[in-house]
Amino acid sequence: MMTRLLVSVVDDDESVRESLPDLLREFGYAAQAFSSAEEFLASEYVEQSRCLILDIAMPGMTGPELHRELIRRNNKIPVVFVTAQGDGSTRPKMLEQGATECLSKPFSDAALLAALTAALKAG
Template sequence: MSELTQTIYVVDDDEAMRDSMNWLLEGEGYRVACFDSGESFLSARRDDMSGCIVLDVRMPEMSGLELHEKLDALGSQLPIIFVTGHGDVPMAVGALQRGACDFIEKPFHNEDLLSRIRRALELDAELAARRHRDGAITHRLEQLTLREKEVMQLVVAGKLNKQIADQLSISMKTVEAHRARVMEKMGVRTLAELVKAVMSLK
């Protein structure tokens, strides 16, 4: 994923802060979208958004922490950088423990914010690549027959062909045929690749 498709979503009720962040980030070549409340961001949110959120902790009505909880409940994986005042650090640390990406204290240096944003965008790209890979693996798993899935699970569990044949009451030749089709359908060449593919979904 390139940065061209990623957007930095600034959610802050302070208009001056939104304007200065917008100016800074657009000056660095980023796509920026600003929102004055958690509610306005939620109403614009889509599942296919990519990038990161720069989110003020303290906002009237819906706080940044409440928005984080709502996004979490919706299954959002957009990395969140909390912007905090000095007294909000314990809250921000708690948010990190619940899955936020980072936080930065006001007043902050522009370069400090930009370095955090670069890390968040890298994380977003990694998560998107993982989702794409997992989606491809899931699609391949769906192509397997029930018997092929049974054989695959036993292969991944380290069982030998003879043990699989005994356990499933089928011939060794049948096990070998199923095993070959599993490798082909899963798009892997080695047992190690098969194990990694199956384990990545757990």
């Protein structure tokens, strides 16, 4: 039996945490959702995650701050940022900081699957 790759979702929006893991499972991945960067960092799933779908703007530690912390810890997990508040400069800035992709909410299933595929190939 093949083990499903774990994709973790970190987003303070409850509707995203409820819907995105279901979609990820439909894509064939295992999924875990976290309401904050701090919750993710305290979990047992940091080392198991093969990709991170990460909201940019969250209370407490932001998505980019979590990404930098993971890099500081030498955890090179591929990151797909998602945001509802981005402007034209957000995506290039996130890509420059090492993200695989940055999607604006709402994004299509196809866009998410393409970003995940790219992230997992890169990782």
